[in-house]
Amino acid sequence: MTADIVIGMAGSGGDGIVSAGESLINAAARAGYHALMTKSFGPQIRGGESSCRVRIATTRTHSPGGALDLAVALNWEDFLKFGSELKVSGRTVVIWDSATGVTRETLPLPGVKPADALAVPLTVLTRTAAGTDKAKNSLVLGLLSGWTGIAQDAILEGLKKRYIKKGEALWAANERAFAAGFTYAKQHPLSVDLALEKIARPTDAQSKGKILTDGNDITAAAAIFAGCQFFGGYPITPSTEIMQFLAREIWKYGGTVLQAEDEIAGVAAAVGASFAGKKAMTATSGPGMDLKTEVLGLASIAELPLVLVNVQRGGPSTGLPTKAEQGDLFQACFSGHGDVLRPVLAPTCVADCFDITVEAFNIAETYQTPVIVLSDQEIAQRKETVDPIDTSRFTIVSRQTPTESELLDYKRFRNTESGVSPISCPGVHGGAYLGAGIEHNEAGAPSASGTMHTLMNEKRFRKLRALKQREDLLLIEGDPNAPIAMVSWGSSAGICREAVQLAKAKGLRVKLMIPLLVYPIAEDAYARFFQGVQAGLVVEQSFQGQLYRILRMYVDVPRNVQSMCRSGANPFQPAEVLARLQEVALSLQGRVSNATPSQE
Amino acid sequence: MTADIVIGMAGSGGDGIVSAGESLINAAARAGYHALMTKSFGPQIRGGESSCRVRIATTRTHSPGGALDLAVALNWEDFLKFGSELKVSGRTVVIWDSATGVTRETLPLPGVKPADALAVPLTVLTRTAAGTDKAKNSLVLGLLSGWTGIAQDAILEGLKKRYIKKGEALWAANERAFAAGFTYAKQHPLSVDLALEKIARPTDAQSKGKILTDGNDITAAAAIFAGCQFFGGYPITPSTEIMQFLAREIWKYGGTVLQAEDEIAGVAAAVGASFAGKKAMTATSGPGMDLKTEVLGLASIAELPLVLVNVQRGGPSTGLPTKAEQGDLFQACFSGHGDVLRPVLAPTCVADCFDITVEAFNIAETYQTPVIVLSDQEIAQRKETVDPIDTSRFTIVSRQTPTESELLDYKRFRNTESGVSPISCPGVHGGAYLGAGIEHNEAGAPSASGTMHTLMNEKRFRKLRALKQREDLLLIEGDPNAPIAMVSWGSSAGICREAVQLAKAKGLRVKLMIPLLVYPIAEDAYARFFQGVQAGLVVEQSFQGQLYRILRMYVDVPRNVQSMCRSGANPFQPAEVLARLQEVALSLQGRVSNATPSQE
Amino acid sequence: MTAQLNVVSAKDFKSELKPIWCPGCGDFGVVQSIYRALANIGRPPHEIAFVSGIGCSSRIPGYTTAYGFNSVHGRSLPIAQGIKLANPELLVLCAGGDGDGFSIGAGHLPHAIRRNVDITYIVMDNQVYGLTKGQLSPTAAKGRKTVTSVYGSIERPINPLLQVLSYGAGFVAQGTPADMPGLTALVEEAIRYPGFAFVNVQSPCVTYGEEHQQMKAQKASMKSLGSLGHDPKDFLKALEWATHYGVELHTGVLYRNPEPPATYEQQIRERQNTLSRDALPRERILELFQKHA
Amino acid sequence: MTAQLNVVSAKDFKSELKPIWCPGCGDFGVVQSIYRALANIGRPPHEIAFVSGIGCSSRIPGYTTAYGFNSVHGRSLPIAQGIKLANPELLVLCAGGDGDGFSIGAGHLPHAIRRNVDITYIVMDNQVYGLTKGQLSPTAAKGRKTVTSVYGSIERPINPLLQVLSYGAGFVAQGTPADMPGLTALVEEAIRYPGFAFVNVQSPCVTYGEEHQQMKAQKASMKSLGSLGHDPKDFLKALEWATHYGVELHTGVLYRNPEPPATYEQQIRERQNTLSRDALPRERILELFQKHA
């Protein structure tokens, strides 16, 4: 019996392997499990290799997991193309179509001895049972259900929903294929017990509010919830689904989606909408962020609220458009000429995307600033069960507008104590002003004076000081007095969360800081966090270890807290992080005394 | 007698104050002095206020200097608009046109008691002597020559050259105005001795190779010298003169200037030219840099040599287009998505612009990478005497091309030990390859593999490791064992150089590091430099103190080495830096023991 | 939109900011024509958003009492569209130079036009880059010598009139401050046109322009399309007249779509109205995902 | 350019990279037509630079043995110009999608054309964003439903043919892989045209395209301009035919300038030759500043 299983499958485009994965997580979710799926495709638009990774567990998990428990290869050529994304290890049970001709002895997995390996006559069984090759994915689902015990009825419910629309015959064929797979599994038990622990199927009331979705869709939904009325953008993988969701839904809320001619126009239109008084947003990926840089600077100096989502992919340049990387943090914090400060937020999982997006709008509106949400391909395109989100716990903030008396002597950029100046918009009598990219005085008139420039820089930076006190945006987990510390962000943070749990199980005392507000750096909070820390890791998926470097800019990071980083398309696995933690602990042996302040 | 004088003048557009400044430095240069002039204008294209600051000294100076020794206000309204750019202090002699009605008692200089103040009937004298108002600037030159003793004949030579083309009568009028000023000065000696020390007028042989020019022009000339064959760009203040120079000259060397439709096209065309095998360049300022970001990333991953000059101005956004700031360092180092490394060089004076630009081409070609030259408005548009540059001391480097045997099995991105792979170009038989923004394997074929991505990131970063050993690009001045250290770059570095001299005169032991290669950070060199340092300053003209922060990313900067920074349009003056150094020294008193290693 | 605000005169649109254009710059006339046209239209300044890019000409919003947005070089049209789509009640003006609109901003023009957002776009076409001190502009004649075309330009100028016609603009006109009543009327008509309207203004640069581009030369050479018998309903004929750009100075309306199609924002409004009927309340938006689970 | 290289056949241009286009994609035909046209021209692959942006169609250079540059989205034309100006001896091809060229790259097209750099620009116009999986493209018909225009597009498509004519292109044609000999001939003629040449190819997207855009429908509906009696020298008539874009599928040469003007690079060469006569040697360039001192 297991409480947590990771299944990886790969095949050709037509094999329907991804739709099998979808059936599986849908069923698992309905059955009350925590379910999570990532997909991966070859470069072809159609007919290339495709794969998915499904993780199902009795309790909440935080990442796609490590090496596979069960690997299903419809053919080996396709399977092997996914490399570390479908990692097979000594604990993996490997299943493949015997029609591939591969035998247990000729398994193309050099250096790996799987826990069990079984060639199944997938094609033959499917043909026999269903009378067509097209139902191979249903047969695989039957096998999986048979071996893991995952909610047979829930899977069948889902399959029926899908196929019945296309005709009784097709549905019947798939039902037979599923049954054949199920029977085959029962008749061929594995040497490893992959049976998933049973949990009580939730009642309707229990599953109310529980959803299954991906990071991009929930981000878009959050934008609508936060009051977004304008989206300007241009398609780019892996962010396009945000625009696509809004292109379906935003109109219902009086909003508009503009598919602009390019990313510059997309963000410029959003800035225009914000100038006109509406909450506005754009979403893109790295190359689009590059192009938006200039207008982003305009929003900063014109002090216009704006939410910018960057769904990171592998870079630089066109890079690896369909793979995750956390390589755009430097850009988020430092792109654009001149001195600017803009908050950078990063979700760590699908559920976070909702909170973080709402927060991004609130911060943008409160401080009249662009805010960057750094998502990544992994979070954005993975499907995950999300526990009910109580939307009533959010306060929706809108920008501070001038009072009638303020309008009598309105100065758009009044140098207030907080740095925030009430903002009017076209249509408001008495509130007219000149917005501009040029430096200006409090009234908004252009100024090239060094004194005025200093004053305005101070004002703009002052606005965001308060943000560094937002401890609710800096999650700390694990043993608060642990001598070993980790910092991680974005999709890597989930992996570290699980590593902390693994470490705890091994008796290692570790704590973990997850900044949801990645920038500006909350110096004080980190100083407290690093107090007494002897060693540790900053874990992230970029070649340079960008967060590690940025931390050092503002915080005295203890010398033995090191960067654990590597290029994208190759995410860390919890076990790897654990291994590094164990090394760190080993290196400390004898040196660790409780809470001795570090020398840094 | 003085060895170093700073003169500031302001008037309306028509007053010809800037041309008077030009006459003055031309004459001073011809007379063998070191001369330097900065200009500043109001926002008007024509008819607004204009000013210049001229510094003339018997030996090499490194900055426009501090408070004025002599201030000339053709009218006060215009003069005062220049604020700290024309700083009047207790040591300044102030001269103005008595026609303004202002008297010694009504001087509009609150809180300042100038060393001497003299209303001169400039308008009346000019009319009387020249019969026209147009010769006011010549009269001012006469005054200046009378008081300071600056090469009367050299000024007249220059004036003659300028005016004789426009007719004998005009020249005669100006000659008379000059004489009237000169006589007036002799009749009205100042209470402060502003006479400049005499130096022997250089022989023709001595002045051979000595030039007077500005940062932008010499940058463009350096590009031609370095073998640049293509410039693609778009006009933007304060960089446009680079394109304008090349638009006159580059054709003579078989090169091309493309005034593109925007900055993106400008840099893209340069990338195309580089792909075609030619040395290529673009130049712009902040907003243009923003737009070039995406294509810059393309050049990085496609490993194409490219030189990019950013003449910094005040930011963010349109900001302060005509004022200097050093606010684009973050951008230079970190803009663009994904992990990239590109060298950033910064000249500190006009002469540096030549060396640095040649170096930039050499580095770009050697390492097949874009290189950023960070100049700024101050250096780019100031005129300065430059000592003869012996061009034979430069080695001009061109990219490594594949040998015939390498072409037999050509792999464009071969993973060599140095990271540099021989590069072919269209026209070369056997060298055809696919250049791309997408990640690729050694042959250039697209790849989305995490392993290949890691390999290629490593290769690209490896290329630039050697650069950090280029100690010739890290200047160290002052007492090598000093307990107080400064780091400064770009135009601020010249100010710090002078501050070090001032400090030395006061008996303060100070050393100064000036990185001409600002990025990547040469960790080892800084570690050595900071060894034994007790305290210090990182001096730069940006709100955030960008170099200070970047140093911290890679170097353990001693805790008492602090950031001395402020927003642009308000450059530091050597005396200010000295004052901070004195504070630093004071705070160390009792704590300083020679070369004790710091605790950091 | 209170009643007393509805009576406005040209001076109500003039701001306190003193123009820093060169004495004699054509842009003075352009801003005057805008004051007057707006006064004729009668909407109060605070209901107007006036967007520009960067350039001498792009300073123009600051000289009006409308909400101004002097944005960044070349991006005025996307910003203006964002404003209009966010609040279709506003009167949205957009203006700038030939460099701003036809060079760096060239990619936005066809798209603003094909969307048919109801914006009036006024280009002060002076065939030069004024603000940056005299470089070649995309409408400068072949052979023109400037600081960036020292030996004479070797590229053909673009033809803005022909371009915007090919983009499908519903209203296309050309004017000059050398004919102030004419220019005022064109601006007014452009604003009244329900859809994207384009006015190319031959606005001389006295500092970097050439003799034959100045007001005096224009007065001598300009010919109104009306006097030439052009019917602005005739699209193909408009194309033909447009080919004369740069050769002869024709003023007036080149093309006015006699049946203006629905604007972008009208279609959006319709869509919003239809679809809002079956919207979940915002706070229940996540229920959209429940059917998947 | 050794003699033995001058004999080339279509297969010499086919690279080892296997196309990853969807089976049946129109772009297969386009790359074939390019192989054949290049073989007819006879220049060896290594003297050809083939630039593209990003998109399904932009993968095309990788499938040839020429020097390829699969650059970034929308920037193929400026890069291609840089290549051609740096080395005018090369044969420079440029290709990409309708999104790449008419949306994000829209600002570069008028300028590439007005400069008249001798480049052949081939757009695979499939009225959709293929690579990013089916979003609305700027040439998609009004009303078209896609993932970003869920309720139907509300914007008019652009008219690429009319646009490039208004930009002054010397050679403008339209083809389709549904007529391979015709397409090959157009590509060849475009390459041979001494100046900027544009070929719009109706290249069906089998995955996201609509029925009436597919090869079969095209075969049934296409009409050659030649058969309609069009004279490609007639510019005004070409404008008129161009207005049919999106309504009828016309193939063939829309416009060919009978007197091709000098190309940009020819003018540059001339200037370089004239001016190089009085150049200081590079190493003495600083002497230019001496006269000022």
Ligand SMILES: Cc1ncc(C[n+]2csc(CCOP(=O)(O)OP(=O)(O)O)c2C)c(N)n1
């Ligand atoms: C991104 C960017 N590039 C370049 C500039 C510099 N710049 C400002 S205005 C301008 C062109 C001005 O010409 P035009 O648009 O014709 O306006 P005019 O001054 O002639 O009215 C340029 C190149 C800038 N501000 N921003």
Ligand SMILES: Cc1ncc(C[n+]2csc(CCOP(=O)(O)OP(=O)(O)O)c2C)c(N)n1
């Ligand atoms: C700057 C940037 N924006 C967006 C994208 C994403 N993108 C890649 S191709 C493409 C459009 C593809 O459409 P098209 O140019 O018509 O080519 P097709 O795939 O249809 O052949 C987009 C939006 C990108 N790669 N870079």
Ligand code: SF4
């Ligand atoms: S430079 Fe030309 S366009 Fe600019 S203000 Fe002066 S006259 Fe007008």
Ligand code: SF4
């Ligand atoms: S998606 Fe369309 S354009 Fe792209 S390869 Fe497939 S058929 Fe061709």
Ligand SMILES: [Mg+2]
């Ligand atoms: Mg202009």
Ligand SMILES: [Mg+2]
């Ligand atoms: Mg397309």
